[in-house]
Amino acid sequence: MSFDLNFIGILIGAIMASSVPLILAASGELITERSGVLNLGVEGMMIIGAISGFALMVVTDNLFFAVIGSMFSGLIISLIFGLLTQSLLTNHVATGLALTIFGIGMSAMIGKNFVGIPGKEFPLLFLSLKESIPFLGPIFFGHSIILYFAFGLPFLTNYFLKKTKTGLIIRAVGDSPTSASNQGINVTLVRYSCILYGGAMCGLAGAYLSLIYTPQWIENMTGGRGWIALALVVFATWSPIKVLIGALIFGGITILQLHMQAVGLRIPVQLLSALPYIMTIIVLVVISRDSRKIKLNTPTSLGQIFYKEK
Amino acid sequence: MEVQLIKIEKRNDVSRSIYFLTPVLAIFLTLFGGGIIFFILGFNPIEALKFFFITPISDLYGLSELLIKATPLCLIAIGLSFCFKSNNWNIGAEGQLIFGGVVGGGVALLFYNHDGFYVLPIIILSGAIGGMLFAMIPAILKTYFNTNEILVSLMLVYVAKLLLDYLVVGPWSNPEGFNFPETRQFSESARMPILFDGLRIHAGIFITLIAVFLSWLILYKTYLGFQIKVSGFSLKTAKYAGFKGKTMIIIVFMISGACAGLAGVGEITGPIGQLHRNISPEYGFTAIIVAFLGRLNPVGIIFASLIVALTYLGAETAQIFLQVPKYTGQVFQGMILFFLLGSDYLLFFKIKFLGFKKNEL
Numbered sequence: 001m002s003f004d005l006n007f008i009g010i011l012i013g014a015i016m017a018s019s020v021p022l023i024l025a026a027s028g029e030l031i032t033e034r035s036g037v038l039n040l041g042v043e044g045m046m047i048i049g050a051i052s053g054f055a056l057m058v059v060t061d062n063l064f065f066a067v068i069g070s071m072f073s074g075l076i077i078s079l080i081f082g083l084l085t086q087s088l089l090t091n092h093v094a095t096g097l098a099l100t101i102f103g104i105g106m107s108a109m110i111g112k113n114f115v116g117i118p119g120k121e122f123p124l125l126f127l128s129l130k131e132s133i134p135f136l137g138p139i140f141f142g143h144s145i146i147l148y149f150a151f152g153l154p155f156l157t158n159y160f161l162k163k164t165k166t167g168l169i170i171r172a173v174g175d176s177p178t179s180a181s182n183q184g185i186n187v188t189l190v191r192y193s194c195i196l197y198g199g200a201m202c203g204l205a206g207a208y209l210s211l212i213y214t215p216q217w218i219e220n221m222t223g224g225r226g227w228i229a230l231a232l233v234v235f236a237t238w239s240p241i242k243v244l245i246g247a248l249i250f251g252g253i254t255i256l257q258l259h260m261q262a263v264g265l266r267i268p269v270q271l272l273s274a275l276p277y278i279m280t281i282i283v284l285v286v287i288s289r290d291s292r293k294i295k296l297n298t299p300t301s302l303g304q305i306f307y308k309e310k
Numbered sequence: 311m312e313v314q315l316i317k318i319e320k321r322n323d324v325s326r327s328i329y330f331l332t333p334v335l336a337i338f339l340t341l342f343g344g345g346i347i348f349f350i351l352g353f354n355p356i357e358a359l360k361f362f363f364i365t366p367i368s369d370l371y372g373l374s375e376l377l378i379k380a381t382p383l384c385l386i387a388i389g390l391s392f393c394f395k396s397n398n399w400n401i402g403a404e405g406q407l408i409f410g411g412v413v414g415g416g417v418a419l420l421f422y423n424h425d426g427f428y429v430l431p432i433i434i435l436s437g438a439i440g441g442m443l444f445a446m447i448p449a450i451l452k453t454y455f456n457t458n459e460i461l462v463s464l465m466l467v468y469v470a471k472l473l474l475d476y477l478v479v480g481p482w483s484n485p486e487g488f489n490f491p492e493t494r495q496f497s498e499s500a501r502m503p504i505l506f507d508g509l510r511i512h513a514g515i516f517i518t519l520i521a522v523f524l525s526w527l528i529l530y531k532t533y534l535g536f537q538i539k540v541s542g543f544s545l546k547t548a549k550y551a552g553f554k555g556k557t558m559i560i561i562v563f564m565i566s567g568a569c570a571g572l573a574g575v576g577e578i579t580g581p582i583g584q585l586h587r588n589i590s591p592e593y594g595f596t597a598i599i600v601a602f603l604g605r606l607n608p609v610g611i612i613f614a615s616l617i618v619a620l621t622y623l624g625a626e627t628a629q630i631f632l633q634v635p636k637y638t639g640q641v642f643q644g645m646i647l648f649f650l651l652g653s654d655y656l657l658f659f660k661i662k663f664l665g666f667k668k669n670e671l
Contacts, residue, residue: 088651101643102644102648112635270473271472278465284457
C-alpha cells in the first residue's frame with residue numbers, strides 16, 4: 001500500500017513540475033493585463049527565454065547566468081512590444097501576434113547551433129528528504145528552486161495587487177487609464193513596467209522548459225504552452241490564486257495523458273495529446289458563458305490604446 | 311537654452327496616400343533590419359539580402375514558385391480581411407487550412423483511381439466546406455457562449471494538426487507506403503491542372519483571383535460589406551443601426567474558414583498531391599501578416615502576398631547558400647509586421663522638424 005501511495009506522490013510531484021511554466025507565464029501576463037495591456041506574445045517571449053537560457057548555459061556553463069539571462073532576454077523582447085503599443089500606439093492583438101511569429105523565428109535562428117547538445121543537471125533541493133519520506137516527500141521535496149518560486153508567486157502577486165500601493169496603481173491604470181492619468185499617474189510608465197515584468201516572467205518560464213523540465217533545446221519546444229497560459233488568465237478571471245489552480249489542472253491533464261500513452265491504452269496518441277487543447281476550449285466556454293462575471297473581473301481598458309494629448 | 315528639435319502633432323484626418331505608402335516604408339525598414347541581422351551573423355549584408363530577395367526570382371521557375379507560395383497566402387488573407395475588418399480575431403486560419411485539407415484529402419482518397427471531370431470540383435468544394443465548418447466552431451462559441459475567439463481558434467490549430475497526424479499515420483496511411491506517415495498519391499483526376507509545362511504553377515491561382523474579385527464585390531458593393539465596415543469602426547454604431555451582430559460574426563468566420571480550407575485543398579491537390587504531416591509551412595499564420603500588409607484591401611493583399619511569399623523563397627535560397635535556418639523567413643515576416651504597425655504612427659501624427667531654434671518662452 002505504501003508503494004502505491006508513494007507513486008501517487010511522485011505523480012503529484014510530476015504534475016506540479018509540468019504546471020510551473022504555465023504558472024510563471026500566466027502570473028506575468030496577469031500583471032500585464034491588469035494594467036490594461038493585452039500581450040499575445042507570450043509564446044514568443046517564452047521560446048526566446050528557452051533558447052537564451054539554454055544558449056547561455058552552454059556558453060557560460062553557469063546556470064545562474066542562464067536563468068537571469070533568460071529573464072533579461074524575455075524583458076528585452078517584450079520591450080519591442082512596449083515600444084510599439086505604448087509609444088507608437090499600435091494595436092495590441094496584432095503586435096502580440098507579430099511578437100510570437102518573430103520570437104519563434106528568432107529562437108530557431110539562434111538555436112541552430114544548439115540542437116542536440118545535452119543539457120546540464122539542474123540542482124534539486126532536499127533530495128534526501130524526497131527519498132526518505134513516503135508520499136509527502138516527492139510532493140514537497142526534490143524540486144528546483146524555480147518550482148518553489150513559481151508556487152509562491154501567485155500568492156505574492158495576489159498580495160502585491162491587493163495590498164500594496166503599486167498594486168492599486170496598476171489596477172487603477174487597467175480599469176480607468178484616464179482617471180489614473182488625471183490623478184497624476186504616468187500611465188505609459190506603469191504599462192511599460194508591467195509589460196517588461198510579464199516579459200521577464202515568460203522568459204523564466206521558457207528557461208524552466210529548456211533547463212529543467214526537458215533539459216535540451218528543441219525547435220518550437222514551448223508547443224503552445226504560451227497560448228494555454230493566456231487562456232489560463234481568462235480562466236482565472238484575472239485572479240492570481242485561480243491561476244495556480246488552473247495551471248495545476250492543466251499540468252494534471254498533461255501528465256495524465258503521458259501516463260495513458262505509457263500504459264498503452266487503445267486510444268490514439270494524438271487524441272490524448274490534443275486533450276490539453278480541447279480542455280482549454282471547454283474550460284473557456286464554461287467560464288465565459290456567464291458574461292457578467294467576465295465583465296466584472298476583466299480590466300476595463302484591456303487591449304485599448306491610451307493616448308494623452310501633450 | 312532649451313532646444314526642441316522635433317514636434318509631434320496629431321493629424322486631423324488620415325491621408326490616403328500615406329495609408330498605402332507606410333507598407334512600402336515598412337518593407338524598406340525590414341530590409342534594413344534584415345541587413346543588420348545578417349551583418350551580426352557574419353555575412354555581407356548586401357550579398358545576403360541579394361540571395362534572399364533577388365536570386366530566388368531571377369528566373370522563370372523562381373517566378374512560378376513565387377506564385378505558388380503567394381496563391382494560398384493571398385487566398386487566406388482575403389478571407390481574414392473579412393474577419394479583421396469587423397474586429398473578429400480569427401487567428402486559427404492554419405487550423406482551418408489543415409482541416410480543409412483533411413476533408414478534401416479524404417474525398418480525394420475516396421475517389422482514388424476514379425476518373426471524371428467532376429472529381430476535382432467535388433474535392434475543392436468539400437475542402438472549402440471543411441474549412442468553413444472548422445471556422446464556425448470559434449464563431450459559434452463566441453456568439454453564443456461569449457468565448458474568446460482568439461484563444462479558441464488558436465487551440466483548434468493544434469487539434470487540427472494532431473488530427474492530420476493521426477490520419478496519415480493510422481487509417482489513411484498508404485498501404486504500400488512502408489509505414490511512412492503519408493497517404494497514397496492522389497489520382498490524376500484529383501490534381502490541379504498544371505498551367506505551363508516544366509513549371510509547377512497550377513490552376514489554384516484562378517481560385518485565388520476569383521476570391522479576390524468576389525471579396526471586392528462583397529466588401530464594397532453589398533449591404534453585408536457595409537455592415538462589416540461599420541462594425542469595424544464602432545460596434546456601438548452597428549448595434550444602434552440594428553445590424554444582426556451574431557449572424558455577421560458567423561458569416562465572416564465562414565468566409566475566412568472557406569478561404570483557408572480552399573487554400574489547404576489547393577496545396578494538397580496542387581504541389582503536394584497527397585496528405586502528409588506538413589501540408590502547410592504555417593501559411594495560416596503568415597497570412598495574418600499578409601492581410602495587414604495589404605491594408606485589408608483586396609488589391610493591397612495581392613501585392614502583400616507576393617512580397618511575403620518572397621520571404622519563404624528567400625529563406626529557402628538562403629538556407630542553401632548561406633546555411634541559415636529556414637526560420638529566417640519568419641524573422642523577416644515578424645519584422646515586416648512590427649515595422650508596419652509602428653509606421654502607422656505616421657498616419658495619426660505629424661512629425662515636424664523644427665531645426666535648432668530657440669524656444670520662445
